[in-house]
């Protein structure tokens with residue numbers, strides 16, 4: 001009888017460990033993904049925050065077209081340099097149209113130029129090709 005109890009104990013431990021290994025694997029996955037893209041820099045984190053705090057996400061998704069183009073498509077279309085960053089920041093503030101289709105982007109006069117540039121830097125960091 002005692003033998004059975006011990007056996008049951010051992011299999012319970014084995015089961016627990018097995019589970020833990022699976023959990024650890026799950027927890028690891030996003031970390032490896034982040035490592036592959038080097039992870040967001042402090043500036044990019046700020047950009048994410050600003051975008052989340054504004055209305056951008058009602059019209060834009062990171063990797064899927066919504067009312068506006070996906071941020072990944074925007075990133076893939078442009079080369080990140082000062083001129084592009086200034087131009088796109090201007091469009092966020094003043095609104096834009098005709099580049100991605102007929103639907104215009106609403107202006108965001110409440111967004112400062114610096115904040116708009118920070119948002120653009122984050123968006124352009126999403127380049128996949």
Ligand code: HEC
Nearest residue numbers: 054055056059067068096097098099100101103104105119
């Ligand atoms: C009302 C919907 C809407 C909102 C809100 C919105 N956008 Fe847009 N955005 C669009 C559309 C539509 C386009 C495509 C415009 C075009 O074809 O030129 C666009 C284009 C863009 C572009 C690419 C511009 C270009 O010329 O390639 C960027 C960058 C962008 N949006 C960033 C933002 C950011 C950042 C915010 C939040 C501050 C935001 N958008 C809020 C609809 C929106």
